[in-house]
Amino acid sequence: MPRPPESPVSTDMTVAAEIAFFSQALAGFAKSKAKLKVVCSVGRRHVMPSPSSASPLPSPLVAPARQRSQIHHLVILDSSFNPPTLAHMRMATEALLFLRNRPATHNFPSTSPSSSPATPLDFTSTRLLLLLSVNNAEKAPKPAAFEExxxxxxxxxxxxxxxxxxxxxxxxxxxxxxxxxxxxxFHDKSNAIAAEPFYASAGPSAASGTSTTPHQHFLLGFDTLVRIFDPKYYKTAGGKAIPEGLPSTATPMQILLTPLMRRARLRVTTRPNSDWGDEENQLEWVESHAGALGGPTESWSDKVFLCTSSTGTGAPPVSSTLAREASQAHDTVRLQALVGPAVLSWLLQRLPYKSSAK
Structure with a gap:
């Protein structure tokens, strides 16, 4: 996808309002002991003025209203967003464009050639969730604060x-x-999303027998997929019951990951490098390694779709680390190639990484 057009520019006043809103949301979330909370929702009306209206853009800094109709497809981008880059945005936009251009029942296609029959996708029942974990298993909460x-x-x-x-x-x-x-x-995040009333329909559809919670589509980099399938995170099952259909000899990983793999699809952006090889090597890893981990009753490799970023081979690398370095160096030209216009404007206003440049 090409670089996005210009978005609304942040001002000192809007930055201060956002920090205050999210600081309050974080405090309320910690106090609630909840596992998941939707803090706010952003629609196009918050970004682009209506041609027929001279009114200012409404603020998205309000508690979101629950969607009345059932949500069938929830595309989830879970990250530390430290900061969000063009790579994050491409993962989201390419996934949504893929769904628009390829009619499907509930899923991204798998690595298996036997895909579900295609039927039109109802976009009125689709949402994108940008998810931040305040208890990241891999990364400490620095240098940018969670509200930033x-x-x-x-x-x-x-x-x-x-x-x-x-x-x-x-x-x-x-x-x-x-x-x-x-x-x-990820398996606990998936469980929390499945149990979240915000994403549940008003009532079950008994006639069709469909679930009242949306089908989950997680967007990942290949490095994250490797971590999800790393046995070191599943040394015990934590007292969880063996999911129906699994044998009594199921491993802790199978007990914990099976609910996620049964309800979700993983759209994985390949990361060709010396650690994991080229795309062919990564596809082979999914079909052999991930497939075997699920056990004889599950087909985990069928739930993983490997895709190539539209940036293609030979494109300059884009990462949060590079964006932080450019921000610390006040290199606006370099930063423009790493983040979107609204993110750039916000970074220039707030300078969240200046204190970490030592």
Whole structure:
């Protein structure tokens, strides 16, 4: 996807309001002991003025209203967003564009050639969730504070809406949720999302027998996929019951990951490098290693879809580490190549990484 058009520019006043809103949301979340909370939702109306209205853009800094109709598809980008980059945004936009361009029942296609039969996808039942864990299993909460990262996620949501509105053929206005979770591991995050009333329909559809919670589509880098399937995170099952259909000899990993793998699809952006090889090596790893980990009753490799970023081979690298370094060096030109316009504007206003440059 090309670089997004310009998004609304942050001002000192809007930055201060966002920090205050997210600081309060974080305090309330910690006090609630909840496992997941949707803090706010961003629609296109928060980014682009209506041609028929001269009113200022409404603020997304309010508690979101629960969607009345059932949500069938929830695309989830879980990250530390420290800061969110163009790579994060491309993962989200490419996934949503893929769904628009390829009719599907509930899933991204798997690595298996036997995919579900195609039927039109209802975009009115799709949402994107940008999810920040306040208990990350791998990364400490530094250098940017959580309230700053949430504000940067809001800026990324604005950039994403601007980019989607400019694509050929148009794209529907899909709500982008900004959420918090206290769960550090993906299987627990998935469980929390499945149990969250915000994403449950008003009532079960007994006639069709469909679930009242959305089908989950997690967006990952290949390095994250490797961590999800690393046995060191599943030394015990933590007292969890063996899921129905698994043998009594199921491993702790199978007990904990099976609910996630049964309800979700993993869309994984390949990361060709010396550690994991090229894309062919990574596909082979998924089909052999991940497939075997699920055991004889599960087909985990069928739930993983490997995709190549549209940046292609030979493109300059984009990462949060590089964005932090550019921000610390006040290298605006370099930073422009790493983050979206609204994220850039916010970084220039707040300078969240200046204190870490030592």
């Amino acid at each position: 990262r949430l504000a940067l996620m809001l800026a990324m949501a604005r950039d994403t809406h601007t980019a989607l509105a400019s694509v050929d053929g148009g794209y529907p206005d899909i709500p982008i949720d900004i959420g918090l979770t206290s769960e550090p591991f």
